[in-house]
Amino acid sequence: MPFETRGPAGGPKIELPDFSRLTKNLGSLRWIVVVVVIVLVLMTSFYTVEPEEVAVVLRLGKLVREESPGLHFKLPFNIERQIKVPIQRQLKAEFGFRTVRAAVDSEFTTRGLGVESSMLTGDLNAAVVEWVVQYRIAEAEKYLFRVREVEDTFRDMSEASMRAVVGDRTVNEVITVGRQEIEDQVKIVLQDLCDEYQTGIRVDRVVLQSVNPPDPVKASFNEVNQAEQEKERLINEAQAQANQIIPRARGEAQRTVQEAEGYALDRVNRAEGDANRFRAFFEEYRKAPEVTRQRLYLETLGEVLPKAGRKLVIDDSIDGLLPLLNLDGAGLSAALQGEDR
């Protein structure tokens, strides 16, 4: 509907521009502005803090509070702004190697990282040490506002700590026996440095990864391992041999003794048997010695004579026969042949 205004005295009609539409438009524009402002206020007033984070809130540059996880309100338009710090998350720094792809079979690279991992031991040998530091941000305020480039500082401190600790140990300790002790010691030294610099970092664990002698020396270190194993092998072989031989010898010794005991029993029993038999025999013999003796003699001859191959009966009255009997085979057979004819 056009808006009509009449002159006070019924004067001529004055056609006015269509203000109503303009004011209407102005009204809706105002509303749009209000809505936009409200949306902006809302958008810049609320924020969420994830479960593992904490939010540090600055009001015009000044730290005013820390907020724990959840939905939070702040003053809009960057009057207050929040910096989120993942304080619950365990962070990891790698030295001497980098994980290229983390998976079940992770890939690593050590390329170009030799400067990070090569160091000197306390006996002035060289070693290549790779390690990992696991840490958390314990105090968000310190972490954010005390040190610029905290991560770089932390890496520098880790390298310095590891080298200080390795520098006080023999290459042997570093590579073999002292690993656990080195991890513990580096953790202490590194934590001290972190506290001194007020990094707000808490070191959870220092873990040595591969620790090696430098490449040109590796072969000789392996040689030591081989020699150590060879030593073990020689000892084991000797012990195996001893274990094989000694028990058998013990058994054989027992057998020797038992055989002797058997012999002894046999000997004594037989002796007693023979003795008893003789006694009984002798008892009877004494009753008729001559007859018994002759009987035994003749019985024996009767047994023996058939067994003998040749018999010569010689009358003592014939002299000179014995010299003829050249008692080697030839002479004897010659004599006997003559006799047979």
Added chain:
Amino acid sequence: MKRGILIGIVLGALLLSQALYVVNEWEQVILTQFGRPIGDPVDTPGLKFRIPFIQDVHRFDRRFLEWSGEPEELPTSDKVFIWVDVYARWRISDPLRFLENLRGEEDRAQTVLDDILDGETRNAVAKHRLLEVIRSTNREAAIDPTQTDIQVSLEAIELGRGAISREILLEAQGKTSELGIEILDVQFRRINYGESVRPDVYNRMISERRRIADRFRSEGQGEQANILGEMDRDLKLIQSEAYREAQTIIGDADAEATGIFADAYDQSADSRSFYEFLKTMETFRATVAKDTTLILSTEGDFYRFLKGSTP
């Protein structure tokens, strides 16, 4: 009228935006008026006020700042060339002086630190033996139970890494304090053998390992001989003890049997002669075989009976 208010608001806002400034938690600020510093440094965070258009705001970091040296190959006092890499932390301790001396530019500070710290590092390394830069304490090497004879003892030091880095720190601190910057800490980040030294070091390491390997081998051979020797001894002991025991038992049995025979045969002259006769017969029976030639005399018992019985 309305327009006047609008202009007023805009001008006011402009003025305010020039008069107010924010100092962050990690900053410190110096105000200058036509280039001349005004008042104390502002080192508390929050919303601050200045005279607009006249005063300028210079912001400086309040945190610990990094300095990282370039690795350098340096000789120690015992003429070993090593790569030395040092890092330091510093801060702007006096922003006013920092502004005056270094124009408030961090790059300039880095250059100054390069000169001072590199120089002091070079001096310190050249003054000390390699070992002093490497070791921190006079800790004794842990005893390796598997290598009791092959212990490498650690050589003692007088100062150590920590003391030398403190030496560098103190020297450098003296030279930077008037510049408004303070060095808080200097550390050896990396120390490594120079290329010219490495072959010698590697050869030494190799010969050392060879020695240890030889030692292991000869220990193994020795231990083997020992075990086998012990085995031989045990074997001889076992066998000879068994022999001794067996012979004793046999001897005892023989003695006992002899006693038993003697008791039976040695009763009287008769028993002795009967035994003799029996034994002779037994022997006779045992000794005559198929190829035996018996020569019997007619005067012997056998034929004597025959002759005697001739009718």
